[in-house]
Amino acid sequence: MPRCKFAAWLARPSSCVAIVGASGWVGMALADQVLATRPDLAPNRLRLFGSSPRDLKLPNRQAHMEPLDQAARLGDGDWLVLHAAIVGDDRVEGGDPAEVRRRNDTLLNQVLGLAETGQTRRLVAFSSGAAHRPNAGSAARRAYATMKRDHEAAAAEWGRRTGRAVLIPRVFNLGGPFINHAEAYALGDFILALARRGRIAIGAADPVFRGFVHVSEMARVVLDMAVDEAQSAEPFDIGGAEVVELGALALVVGEALGRADPAIDRPEPGDGPGDWYVGDGRRYQSALFRRGEAPTPLARIVADTVAYLEATGALAGAPDGA
Template sequence: MLDPVVAEALRKDGHRIVITGAGGWIGLALLDLLSAALGPDVLRQRVRAFGSSVRDLALADGSTLPQAALSSITDLPHAPTWVFHTAFLTKDRAVAMDERDYAAANRAITGQVLAALDAIGTTGLFVASSGAAAKVVAGSAQGALELYGQLKLEEEERFAAWAHERQATAAIVRIYALLGPRINMPEAYAIASFILDALAGRPVAVRSPRQVVRAYASLRELLSLVLAMMLRDEGVSRFDSGGEPMELGDIARLVASLVPGCGVDRAAIIAPDADIYHGDDASYDALLRSHGIARVPLIEGIRETMDWLGQSHTKTLAPGVPAPA
């Protein structure tokens, strides 16, 4: 659920909400949260979903919402609109595609959305950026991560310039690591692989020979914050997702604690260099407090993610390990 105060304010607000990349993790999670706050009938009236193909999106409450092709976004009539922009070819695609094709495809998506903002009446904008952009600024990104981060940084600048010129609200969030329902591509996320280990009755495996530090934020917490910023019409903000920085072995032990009898297999840390990737939690926490949004405890975020994966990956459950309620 969204933060109760945000959900109530959202019900009283009349903005149309447009989501690009609506079939991805963030898009589907946002649709579920909006449907719970508004109800499926109002959701259909106020929310428009766009993605790479025309299809029906199945929501957690059993309802559906049509997704239109992103190319048709300018067909929307002009009306006060908040755009949640999550459409982007992910880092794994940067590995599989030719670099020039990958860059051209993402720039085309950015340009398509940017060109539509004025035409459809956008007053508020959320941009799902990445911590990879910060690594590019710091000069520490390499390979596919560098290309991905460069394009994310470029997109940040383009949307921030649009918002500044029009005195619109823009929440540009450098996302590091998230928790919550609708998590996809579990093989790409350490937390999802940990949870699937536990649900399969295996020890939670952390194979890296170096210290790995991550910080996880609840997606529903983050989206509550972004909606609160839209509701206050707060101008342009660029910030990191937060969370308490923790070594993956400690995070694995939290995951294991939710499945009786589950252990942890943490490889010995023998490499001298550490893999540290997380945002500025102090600034993120200050934003949450300034909007009166309660933090979702880490263990609760892990439990919610486990519930979702347990329901969506039932074949991974070990005999005697119940599906999360």
């Protein structure tokens, strides 16, 4: 029998959720799943935070997003605080890594401060699979990975100091609705390239392996884990059940766009070991199983990503037959 812990918890009148970074990919998926669980949830029991006030259109409701730096106290209730926000280098002039780090440190401190203004049941601090590889890639990538590791440690230390529970999911590869900055991700880039230009370009000669998870599936599982007292503060990977090489991913994208044999530009295979960015999904997959769910198939993940981008107009100007 499925055990949907979050639904049972949210049915209590004292249960409340705060989402920081509510307009981002993960934040939107979390808010959507909270409201899918309880569509009639009172506005004061779901508070959404971002860098500035704005109205956020969700599938089940239009909600207001509060500026985090002016946030009122959480107050009464049994709160989950979900931190899914990030200040990317695209929001910092020149992409200066030191300034990116400073702004994200400030953001984390604001979230921790918010979580101390109410009876916080658990802080969920989303991290990145990059934390596994602090010495890999460019200087900017290394700085990002180091920051994520440091923020994991800071969240865990905050939990020990305040006596509040912490959950630290490390996100690797996502797909599905609410994707933003699509060009920055291989899946989004492949979809946009094939739809708009009729070709997919893969720059890597060596194999590149990824394991995708549907963002809505992840949101449901993490919400269940967040109210599960048996879950520890040890970081864990959001690891998919399927591992796919980018060439095979391009073929799945082609199928989703109605192109069974998509044009793919890629160098001749190299002799390097390739790149694996997959994650150890054992803890995540166990929680998914306890919900009574099976992993979302890759074809469905890709199809849902295509459908969202199409619905938002991102595929406008696609050539005939796309």
